[in-house]
Amino acid sequence: MHGFRGTNPKQMERMMKQLGVSVEDIENVEEVIIKTSSKEYLFKNPSVTMMIAQGQKTFQVIGEPEITESGASxxxxxxxxxxxxxxxxxxxxxxxxxxxxxxxxxxxxxxx
Structure with missing residues (x-):
């Protein structure tokens, strides 16, 4: 997990754990595709982190997407x-x- 400005990543992880938030890096991700009605975002080899807080899962995708107009399949x-x-x-x-x-x-x- 990446630290906040000047905060040790291990300290940040401990603080989040105390707040009931768990963070997990997802390893070996090959690609992530986000499709909208008009575009498709393709992230190849992105860094993906999953955060679980109050039963909700949030995913953070870090990388440079290839953006294409999505036509009808x-x-x-x-x-x-x-x-x-x-x-x-x-x-x-x-x-x-x-x-x-x-x-x-x-x-x-x-x-x-």
Whole structure:
């Protein structure tokens, strides 16, 4: 665990333990992926720490992410295409307009 400004990491660990907070470094992490409706953050070989306080787990990921725009997955395109009975191209286009929301895309593509 990394110390606070001028604080010995061992002292910090003891203080946190007294407060009922446990901290654990997760070893050998190869990658962490965070997906949002519009982007994907890929951390390769990050430093990951898990903190448990009051029954809640919090994860800290340290590293430089590769950020990409996330498009619709092939499975999502196939699902929308089959459910709305439209081409894959139309399904992909509408999925992107709906920010990957499958239900909204299907509803938009259904005849009125």
């Amino acid at each position: 092939e499975e999502d395109i196939d699902l929308v295409s089959s459910q709305a009975n439209v081409s894959r191209e139309d399904a992909k286009k509408v999925l992107e307009e709906c920010n990957g929301d499958i239900a909204e895309a299907i509803l938009k593509l259904q005849p009125k």
